[in-house]
Amino acid sequence: MANKQTNPTWVLVLTSLGFFMAMMDSMIVTTASTAIRNDFGISVGELQWALNAYNITIAAVLLIGVAIGDRIGHRRLYNIGLFIFVLGSVFCALSSNIDFLIASRVIEGIGASVMTPMSMAILTASIPPSERGKALGIWSGIGGLALIVGPALGGLIVAKLAWQWIFWINVPIGLVGIYLSQRKLPETQLEGNHLNIIDSILIVLSSAGIIWALSESTSKMIQTSTLIVGVLSIVLGVVFVLRQRYEKRPMIPLSFFKSWTFSGGVISTFLLYASMYGVVFFLPQYLQVADKSNALIAGLQLLPWTGTLVIVAPIAGKAVDKFGERLVAITGLLLQGIGYLWIVLTSVPGSPYWLMIIPLILAGAGISMAGPALQKAALGSVGRAEIAKASGIYNMFRLLGGAVGITVSVILFYAFGDIVTTTAFTNGFSAAMIGSSVLSLLGILSSVGLRSTLVK
Template identity: 60%
Template structure:
């Protein structure tokens, strides 16, 4: 076996951050290209939602399986394999000639991305000296957050200068370079002997997909209702199977903590609210506001850009005031911002009226996210933080997928894409629904820390 020279912290941080950045950016970059994709393929918004949801649902469904693969076959090996699958999915997406092929490509991308985040974090944490680990993880998280910020603007820039397919072409040379450099510079680790429970792995994937598919049918057909109920039933079966297992994929003991339960439920609702907005807001800016894709991406910066300013402060606020207060305030501010937009949008649409509520809602998201993550991870022993992190990220991504599905249902209940006026009517309803989802997270956030206070 080839032995590697000791790897510098620079290469470890740079290469692990690259994978995290790519996976986070691709969850957002498609948003400002959505109008171009819809027009190019001549599809409905119901079909379009799967260009976003297929990616997030796949990551959520495969995330825990990806973490288990890393423990079994080696983190560096699985990290490079994940990046290769991500590149393959990007190639398929760039060459797609129909929405069905694009959705399939996004599923492949999601499979690759599902291992990039847990593997990159594990490689970074194990390859960085303890005295520099906190700083390295902070930089790593910041780079991932940057992917969320620049994704819409970069997508808009690419669509305005080239075609929407180029949002996927750019992943290919970067991903291939990342694979080669990872093989050369990332530390090699010894594969473990952990057993992967294939039945549980398949159940996670099928249950997640069935639930989201069932929610995504605006006609509420008998088939969609049965499919959604089947998803719920399969999740119940999965939970029952975790009992008595020596190494469960989802340890049920975690759910005895109100902080863990409340933190995950609040996370689900926080991102259900946010992803519903990120799906429709760029389309509103383009369809009704008349903005080009690049301008629409830049117009999102008052919302996404708050992450740079607020997220670092949120960590200090959590240490001072506690996770419960910061998370609750964040959920409230996000809901307030979306209510503001929903109530004031109508008649003559102007971007200027959106700026302040976008800043308020973005600040709320940037506060609640770190607070809820700390609450969830702090509710379990440090040795179990990997599994807890996986469950947290599943809650975040499944919440996002459900949020998009619900917002599409509400949009079509009150509006349509047939005209700017009809689009605005549906958009208002979707924004108010997003606000309600965020505020529904307040009781869950109130449970954080309850067990510790007893």
């Protein structure tokens, strides 16, 4: 409960700011990726960690961040998260090599992992129930706006300044946010939530290790160290699952997965975002390498895809209520898969960009439909008291799916192409797009058994 009178407008603005920044930094890097790769002289396989380090860190720290916030106060942890995020952004901007950038992205991810849940907690506790639904809708919409603005803004910054400025821009905004949040946001907290540090360490080591081992398998000869890391990571994952089975207050209650609607929902979410992030990683690079677009133009060329979210998302929400989660999720996954396959047919060096517009719109409509349908299915399958933890698990699967999707795309890229020539890059890009399409279509299989809740 909020402990002082507050201005709802300030609460909405300041909590949305942190959410927007966290979401923005998962997308703004995409159109800067070619500039980063050229500047550091690195491979696509190394470049993927500039995105994966951020997403994996958020996924691993997300649930423990919620528990810490309930103990020390949501506003306090929100401001700590903002400060860590700003510090990570400074280190990212100062990075002189890919290793330093990856480490800095981990720091950013730690900050972002608490900014998002704390912003929602503060907003929920501070806004009157009669206005809460509207406020959460605006908050979610601002986060979605980051997905649209991110690639174009990243392209603009790279074209007019340098890629380092995609991180420098966070510093003044974040510092102003900390100053205002300390003065305008109420402190809210709940007592006694369980801190599960060991499980958080296990999940970050397991997920990062498995994804690293997968990424290293792109080489012709798989090293012994890669196999060792892969096996150890799987063992850590098994230990994590066993701990969830026997702990009194597990980080991820396995009882949730007894419901196929929850299991199918999070599995399909994993595949949906694995499919999307593989394309997020490669499409801006393809537009700059094969189509010779600069970073700004490439960002704008993504708008038929990302901009569709604004148009379709409200319609998709109503469609879920009318037709049920299962039908809308399956339709969305199908549209995304078809869209990506269609893009492959247009991926010929020298082909006009306009041929890509319709499949981009289809793919954008697909994710706009499937995302909310799967979220509603998964969260609607648990009790009201368990929604917060279920939401954390849902977001963890979403982020880990994105990281795995990028890695799978990189593996396919190097299996069929390379960065040496435009033709080789196009061949690799086409393979990655086909892989992303298959991931989306696989999500249909795990969505078939979803229970639908219709609004009469």
